[in-house]
Amino acid sequence: MVVSSGPLNPKTASYEFNGISGVLGITFGLPLLCVVLNQMIRPDFYIVGLFTNLDIAELWNHIKPLKWYLTNKELWTYYLTWFGVLALFDVLLPGNTIDGVELRDGTKLPYKINGIALTSTLLATLTVRWQLTKGEMPELQYLYENQTDLCIITVIFAFVMAFFLYAASFIPLAHKNGKETRERILSVSGNTGNPVYDWFIGRELNPRLGPLDLKLFCELRPGLLLWFLINVACLHHHYLATGEVNNAILFVTLAQGFYVFDGVLNEEGCLTMMDITTDGFGYMLAFGDLALVPFTYSLQARYLSVSPITLSRPYLAFLSSTMALGYYIFHSANKQKSDFRQGKLPHLKSIDTKRGTKLLCDGWWGISQHMNYFGDWLISLSWCLATGFQTPLTYYYSLYFAALLVHRQQRDEHLCKIKYGDDWHRYESEVPYKIVPYVY
Numbered sequence: 091m092v093v094s095s096g097p098l099n100p101k102t103a104s105y106e107f108n109g110i111s112g113v114l115g116i117t118f119g120l121p122l123l124c125v126v127l128n129q130m131i132r133p134d135f136y137i138v139g140l141f142t143n144l145d146i147a148e149l150w151n152h153i154k155p156l157k158w159y160l161t162n163k164e165l166w167t168y169y170l171t172w173f174g175v176l177a178l179f180d181v182l183l184p185g186n187t188i189d190g191v192e193l194r195d196g197t198k199l200p201y202k203i204n205g206i207a208l209t210s211t212l213l214a215t216l217t218v219r220w221q222l223t224k225g226e227m228p229e230l231q232y233l234y235e236n237q238t239d240l241c242i243i244t245v246i247f248a249f250v251m252a253f254f255l256y257a258a259s260f261i262p263l264a265h266k267n268g269k270e271t272r273e274r275i276l277s278v279s280g281n282t283g284n285p286v287y288d289w290f291i292g293r294e295l296n297p298r299l300g301p302l303d304l305k306l307f308c309e310l311r312p313g314l315l316l317w318f319l320i321n322v323a324c325l326h327h328h329y330l331a332t333g334e335v336n337n338a339i340l341f342v343t344l345a346q347g348f349y350v351f352d353g354v355l356n357e358e359g360c361l362t363m364m365d366i367t368t369d370g371f372g373y374m375l376a377f378g379d380l381a382l383v384p385f386t387y388s389l390q391a392r393y394l395s396v397s398p399i400t401l402s403r404p405y406l407a408f409l410s411s412t413m414a415l416g417y418y419i420f421h422s423a424n425k426q427k428s429d430f431r432q433g434k435l436p437h438l439k440s441i442d443t444k445r446g447t448k449l450l451c452d453g454w455w456g457i458s459q460h461m462n463y464f465g466d467w468l469i470s471l472s473w474c475l476a477t478g479f480q481t482p483l484t485y486y487y488s489l490y491f492a493a494l495l496v497h498r499q500q501r502d503e504h505l506c507k508i509k510y511g512d513d514w515h516r517y518e519s520e521v522p523y524k525i526v527p528y529v530y
């Protein structure tokens with residue numbers, strides 16, 4: 091059992107992301123980057139154009155005033171229907187219920203695991219729509235044509251949702267048949283008392299709306315599945331425009347589809363991720379999950395829908411092998427830690443800690459502290475390489491992901507040093523490399 095000392099909700103003493111200035115920079119800078127990248131995926135911007143035709147005014151011409159977005163019924167209907175129907179599916183579709191990790195008050199939250207039912211329902215709906223519309227799929231065309239506007243709507247949604255989450259974190263929870271109330275469990279990193287910072291990081295650890303766990307839902311459903319749907323919309327657009335499907339966009343759609351559904355179906359594994367166990371649910375995760383993931387991770391497919399390329403068989407084999415290697419490392423490292431923590435691999439070398447949990451320093455976890463991140467990054471590289479070498483824009487994903495993973499490793503290290511104290515230093519002397527062996 092994990093023993094917690096001190097009050098239920100300790101004050102957060104240190105600021106991440108360079109404090110308020112960093113938080114404000116990310117809050118406004120990353121949405122701008124999403125919009126600009128979507129606007130820039132145009133043939134006249136590739137390589138030469140990127141440096142010579144970069145007309146900021148022209149990019150901005152496509153963006154309407156904020157009021158237009160706030161009052162656009164059509165865009166909001168599409169987005170809220172998507173979000174709402176998935177939320178209903180999450181609550182209503184059948185699945186087993188399992189407990190999450192132990193919280194600071196000694197309780198565990200129940201989570202419904204119904205990714206298989208959800209995936210089957212989504213794929214069946216797409217198939218039926220394909221049959222009914224004879225391949226026209228107007229919703230996919232709408233998604234393709236209005237991608238930047240939908241991206242802006244999603245950012246606004248994340249922004250507003252974070253305000254509600256922040257406000258709700260101050261309302262005590264009903265307890266014991268509504269007769270008593272109890273304090274909500276707050277995030278150890280989002281309880282500074284500074285409203286801007288706590289709104290950004292997320293004050294409450296596991297906000298729920300009735301049976302719906304908002305953080306896990308947003309992490310695994312509306313954003314990830316929208317990423318897949320945008321890719322399918324790009325593939326569909328390319329097919330309608332040319333009457334054929336090039337192998338590069340097919341590779342990207344299938345490979346990313348596999349990755350998305352692997353995530354959607356790995357609900358149980360997600361319960362031990364830092365996002366669920368440590369971070370609060372605020373603007374950072376809401377924006378990342380709902381807007382950044384679907385609208386920037388899909389840039390390769392968007393690029394290939396306007397600039398189709400045909401990959402040679404050996405190159406395609408090389409990309410598939412890179413992805414398979416990355417996936418093998420990513421998946422088996424995560425599984426090894428999970429199995430070890432469940433007591434299934436007692437023969438592996440580990441360090442006993444004062445905290446009560448063991449730190450594995452064998453297998454993947456003896457090669458570097460986060461080989462799982464390295465595998466994940468290799469996967470991202472295989473997708474970017476599928477876009478050829480016409481533009482650096484489609485390499486955004488690998489570059490951004492590398493920065494995200496390094497930052498994530500540093501955040502995790504900071505938290506592990508607090509959690510494990512001297513034991514973490516012993517672990518670091520056993521396993522010195524952070525992510526890439528012999529490099530970092």
Ligand code: NDP
Nearest residue numbers: 362363364424427447448449450451455460462463466502
């Ligand atoms: P990890 O799976 O590496 O988990 C880190 C936690 O595991 C630590 O806080 C610690 O928690 C425990 N731990 C660390 N070292 C050891 C060890 N040697 N032995 C046993 N336990 C250890 O990181 P994440 O949760 O960040 O990531 C999970 C996966 O999600 C990764 O594969 C990552 O690539 C992926 N990911 C993908 C993203 C995307 O956008 N595609 C974004 C973020 C992550 P404790 O001891 O308290 O249990």
